[in-house]
Amino acid sequence: MKVCVAGGAGYVGLVTGLGLAELGHRVVNVDVDQRRVDMLRQGRSPIHEAGIDAMLARNLAAGRIAFTADLHPAATEADCIFIAVGTPSRPDGQADLSQVIQVTESLAKPHAGYQVIVIKSTVPVGTAELMLNILKRQRDEGVDFDLVANPEFLREGQALYDFFYPDRVVIGSSSPRATGLVRDLYGDVMTGTGHWNVGAPTPAPRAVPVVETDLASAQMIKHAANAFLATRISFINEIAGICERVGADVGQVVRGIGYDKRIGHGYLSPGLGFGGPCLEKDLRALMRVATGNGFNPEVLSAVLARNDRQIESVIAKLKRQTGYLLYRKRIAVWGLAFKAGTNDVRSSLALRVVARLLEEGASVQAHDPVAMPEARAIYPDVTYRDDPYEACERADALLILTEWPQFKEPDLARLKALLAAPRIVDARNLLDTAKARAAGFDYTGVGRL
Numbered sequence: 001m002k003v004c005v006a007g008g009a010g011y012v013g014l015v016t017g018l019g020l021a022e023l024g025h026r027v028v029n030v031d032v033d034q035r036r037v038d039m040l041r042q043g044r045s046p047i048h049e050a051g052i053d054a055m056l057a058r059n060l061a062a063g064r065i066a067f068t069a070d071l072h073p074a075a076t077e078a079d080c081i082f083i084a085v086g087t088p089s090r091p092d093g094q095a096d097l098s099q100v101i102q103v104t105e106s107l108a109k110p111h112a113g114y115q116v117i118v119i120k121s122t123v124p125v126g127t128a129e130l131m132l133n134i135l136k137r138q139r140d141e142g143v144d145f146d147l148v149a150n151p152e153f154l155r156e157g158q159a160l161y162d163f164f165y166p167d168r169v170v171i172g173s174s175s176p177r178a179t180g181l182v183r184d185l186y187g188d189v190m191t192g193t194g195h196w197n198v199g200a201p202t203p204a205p206r207a208v209p210v211v212e213t214d215l216a217s218a219q220m221i222k223h224a225a226n227a228f229l230a231t232r233i234s235f236i237n238e239i240a241g242i243c244e245r246v247g248a249d250v251g252q253v254v255r256g257i258g259y260d261k262r263i264g265h266g267y268l269s270p271g272l273g274f275g276g277p278c279l280e281k282d283l284r285a286l287m288r289v290a291t292g293n294g295f296n297p298e299v300l301s302a303v304l305a306r307n308d309r310q311i312e313s314v315i316a317k318l319k320r321q322t323g324y325l326l327y328r329k330r331i332a333v334w335g336l337a338f339k340a341g342t343n344d345v346r347s348s349l350a351l352r353v354v355a356r357l358l359e360e361g362a363s364v365q366a367h368d369p370v371a372m373p374e375a376r377a378i379y380p381d382v383t384y385r386d387d388p389y390e391a392c393e394r395a396d397a398l399l400i401l402t403e404w405p406q407f408k409e410p411d412l413a414r415l416k417a418l419l420a421a422p423r424i425v426d427a428r429n430l431l432d433t434a435k436a437r438a439a440g441f442d443y444t445g446v447g448r449l
């Protein structure tokens with residue numbers, strides 16, 4: 001099929017377009033960011049993801065994917081148009097839908113044949129209905145177009161893997177014709193029998209559950225999924241805080257509760273809280289949907305409040321170690337990306353910690369395996385080091401803020417020799433507590449003995 005992806009140089013749009021091209025469709029990714037479009041045309045991905053460079057090169061060479069800033073020709077010819085533009089938070093927490101509306105209005109022009117328009121961006125319930133109204137001003141629903149809500153659940157760092165091996169696919173639509181077209185589009189992904197080289201072992205073949213719903217429920221599924229994940233993180237951070245006060249170890253607690261099939265081990269890592277481009281913004285947007293419809297989201301409010309306190313708890317631990325005044329202290333920071341495996345620093349809690357350190361007058365020496373250029377653009381006053389050990393030179397303490405696997409087993413003797421004092425605040429519980437303490441470190445994790 002011919003596919004057009006609006007927002008095609010962004011995280012979700014690029015992964016969607018590349019994935020569909022790899023499946024054999026002819027894809028045009030459209031984006032207003034000309035710099036990113038130019039990079040992609042040259043075969044350079046603006047995002048860091050396992051397997052993405054090879055997939056981009058392969059599909060460019062095969063002529064299955066193209067990149068442009070011009071929506072109209074690509075959108076007019078397409079059988080299916082994906083909208084994967086941003087839906088950032090407004091200051092009051094509501095989702096800013098201006099990008100979605102702008103693209104939808106550009107599509108509301110008559111065209112030759114039947115098209116399916118797919119909203120892939122995460123949007124508050126009611127958005128698809130608003131889009132339908134815009135589209136219906138110039139088109140006939142069911143005759144020359146149908147709208148589908150097909151939310152995205154990819155995890156950054158494993159985005160291509162999640163495209164090809166999703167846990168489920170949600171298709172929200174009132175049109176069997178449109179639902180069928182989207183099913184066909186995903187082809188072998190749905191049967192679970194394909195084999196794609198995405199830098200991770202291929203899972204056992206299995207049919208992917210397809211959840212067919214109405215439009216409103218599809219939009220709600222995405223918000224509910226992210227709110228639930230955020231709830232797990234705030235829950236375990238709360239348990240970690242209690243553990244710290246009563247001499248229990250949250251790691252052991254997670255092991256113990258996770259074997260319960262009703263609970264499971266996933267998304268129970270205590271630490272800095274939930275950051276990144278999705279969980280916090282989507283939680284706030286869902287809360288606004290609730291309050292806007294006369295419902296008080298008490299549980300969700302508590303989830304957010306717990307999250308907002310995590311950074312201060314890490315700063316307090318650092319202050320306890322270094323003597324309460326951070327002014328003129330030199331702090332080494334490992335990790336700037338919002339999570340391991342990505343160069344994305346949007347709403348990165350690691351960067352929020354860096355901002356707090358700078359605010360208190362500390363100097364920061366930082367290292368991240370891939371996200372330093374992105375961090376430098378926001379905090380030019382930080383000293384960035386290509387080597388994690390160099391970042392520790394003469395520092396008063398080391399703060400570990402992103403769970404990169406390469407930080408997991410550092411040469412502790414070397415670290416101790418480089419730091420001005422052997423202090424580590426491990427906000428991701430990456431290091432082995434016993435080893436760090438045996439090596440003479442004043443070591444603090446989150447909820448650990």
Ligand SMILES: NC(=O)c1ccc[n+]([C@@H]2O[C@H](COP(=O)([O-])OP(=O)(O)OC[C@H]3O[C@@H](n4cnc5c(N)ncnc54)[C@H](O)[C@@H]3O)[C@@H](O)[C@H]2O)c1
Nearest residue numbers: 007009010011012031032033084085086087099121122152
């Ligand atoms: N990043 C994730 O992990 C993730 C996962 C699931 C869902 N989502 C959701 O997917 C959506 C996109 O997120 P993202 O992280 O890919 O954002 P992004 O900022 O990386 O990408 C959005 C892209 O849209 C482009 N754009 C803006 N207006 C445009 C227009 N009028 N025409 C064409 N392109 C335009 C931007 O230039 C940008 O490249 C959001 O709703 C987000 O909540 C994101």
